[in-house]
Amino acid sequence: MRPMNTVLRNRIRSVTLGAVALFLVLSLILYPEQAFQSSLKGLKIWWDVVFPALLPFFIASEILMGFGVVHFLGVLLEPMMRPLFRVPGVGAFVMAMGLASGYPIGAKLTARLREQKLISRTEGERLVSFTNTADPLFMFGAVAVGFFHDVSLGVSLAVAHYSSSLLLGFLMRFHEPKGAATPSPKEDSTFFLWRALQAMHRARLSDGRSLGQLMGDAISSSVNTLMGIGGFIIMFSVIIDVLTQVGITGIFAAAVGFLFKGIGLPEELAPSVIAGLFEITLGAQVASQVPITVHMAYKMAVTGAIIAWSGFSVHAQVASILSRTDIRYTPYCVARFIHALFAGSITLLIWEPVGRYLLTSDAAVPAFLRQIPEAGWAGFPERVQYLGWRALLLLGTLMLAALGIRAIRRLLLR
Numbered sequence: 001m002r003p004m005n006t007v008l009r010n011r012i013r014s015v016t017l018g019a020v021a022l023f024l025v026l027s028l029i030l031y032p033e034q035a036f037q038s039s040l041k042g043l044k045i046w047w048d049v050v051f052p053a054l055l056p057f058f059i060a061s062e063i064l065m066g067f068g069v070v071h072f073l074g075v076l077l078e079p080m081m082r083p084l085f086r087v088p089g090v091g092a093f094v095m096a097m098g099l100a101s102g103y104p105i106g107a108k109l110t111a112r113l114r115e116q117k118l119i120s121r122t123e124g125e126r127l128v129s130f131t132n133t134a135d136p137l138f139m140f141g142a143v144a145v146g147f148f149h150d151v152s153l154g155v156s157l158a159v160a161h162y163s164s165s166l167l168l169g170f171l172m173r174f175h176e177p178k179g180a181a182t183p184s185p186k187e188d189s190t191f192f193l194w195r196a197l198q199a200m201h202r203a204r205l206s207d208g209r210s211l212g213q214l215m216g217d218a219i220s221s222s223v224n225t226l227m228g229i230g231g232f233i234i235m236f237s238v239i240i241d242v243l244t245q246v247g248i249t250g251i252f253a254a255a256v257g258f259l260f261k262g263i264g265l266p267e268e269l270a271p272s273v274i275a276g277l278f279e280i281t282l283g284a285q286v287a288s289q290v291p292i293t294v295h296m297a298y299k300m301a302v303t304g305a306i307i308a309w310s311g312f313s314v315h316a317q318v319a320s321i322l323s324r325t326d327i328r329y330t331p332y333c334v335a336r337f338i339h340a341l342f343a344g345s346i347t348l349l350i351w352e353p354v355g356r357y358l359l360t361s362d363a364a365v366p367a368f369l370r371q372i373p374e375a376g377w378a379g380f381p382e383r384v385q386y387l388g389w390r391a392l393l394l395l396g397t398l399m400l401a402a403l404g405i406r407a408i409r410r411l412l413l414r
Contacts, residue, residue: 027242034245035238042237045281046230053135054229055222057101061093061109062218068203069093070118075196078185085130086173087123088182095131095169099162102135103280103310107318107332108225114325122179124327129335130169132318134161134280134307142281143303147288153300156347156354160304164342168335175331229317236313240278249274266294269302276306279313297351305344309336 028035064070070093078089085091090113098106110128113119119127136158144154209217243249249271257270268290276283283306287299315336319329 024239024242027246028238031242031245034241038237038241039234042234043230045237046233050229050233051226054101054105055226057097057105058108058222058225059215059218061097061105062112062221063214064093065109065112065116066204066207066209066214066218068200068207070113071203072196072200074118075185075199076192082184084173085126085169086181087127088119090118091123091127091131094127098131098133099165100135102133102138103314104132104229104317104321106132107321111321111325111327114327118182120180120182121326121328122176123181124325125331126169126172126175128318128322128327129172129175129332130165130339132310132314132332133165134310139307143284143288143307147285148299152358153296155358156300156351157304157307159350159354160343160346161307164308164339164346167342168339171338172331172335225321228320232313232316232320236279236311236316240275240282243278252277266290266298268294269298272302272306276302276309276311278311280307280309280311283311297348300351301344301347304347305340308339308343 070090073093074088074090076089077092081087081089081091081095094106094109094113097109107128110119110124110131113127114121114124136154139157139161140151140154143157145151207214240249253270253274256273257267260267260270269287272283272287272290275286284303287303287306290299315329315333318332322329322332
């Protein structure tokens, strides 16, 4: 009976996917002008924003992995990452780069660690679930400044996004509790910095590539990955516009609006949820255009949930990257939904406290916000420099936390 059910499910799936593909092709034929314009819009976003923003980080991360820096950080941060998130210390490198540079570099680096056998499949599923996050300049520059025209709103978005991400990481430690795990390092009385340097040296010798070869491979791999990401961005830009022209998004928005009305949320936010379901930037833009009769706290909560969900466009990019490994996409998708719920709820909870703090503080926020470009996505060299310093600062903080945990453990074991 089970084989028959499996065959029936496979046939239904094939027919459904074929029907969806046929519907999209017919829609493109019926609306060629809209499809062309949306393709240009997606291409512009990729070329002007995504490509220059992510390429330096992709190249730098590949070079750092080739030189063994990941192994160095793994030894230093093992005492923090494994107890909190049940992933090896090398996951701290992915977390720092993911928080600094945004989607989808967390998935890219997780896949590379899995390919190098530095993490197990279960650990990879835990790691990618909370390290593939939005970058701060997207929330401050594109969303807060570009869409809502108030940079201070980015504080609530960022605090809710990153706190809910860490909370999700702790929750994901319970994912597959009996799943395979990389062995913990053996107890060694050698000075930890010396052990970390030895691990980095062994990794560099094992890699064996020269600087020129390593840089060439890093550029080639990074450009290939970004080309795939560009294809997804363009395709989903077309899909969203075509579905809007056909009226599909309107039907879904009406259903979501009815649900929102039932739970006490403004139904005017429903179109932004549908747009954000497919594409993160479009969803945030639609949320910013909701009438002023809707309280800003609700707008920011929905925007925070959209940013945490990240849209099917980013999901498709992550699924494509993970397909080269045995890391499954389903846990990541479930984690994105949980992250969206956490981010939206935390945004509502912290809205008033953060607002009061911003009103009473004259120095803390402006000093930070001076690093943010005035025109949203202008000034990419400054943006890359800012994100690089942020990654270094985060890694330094993690190293200090790991050293503190190591010292406490040694005191308790005496």
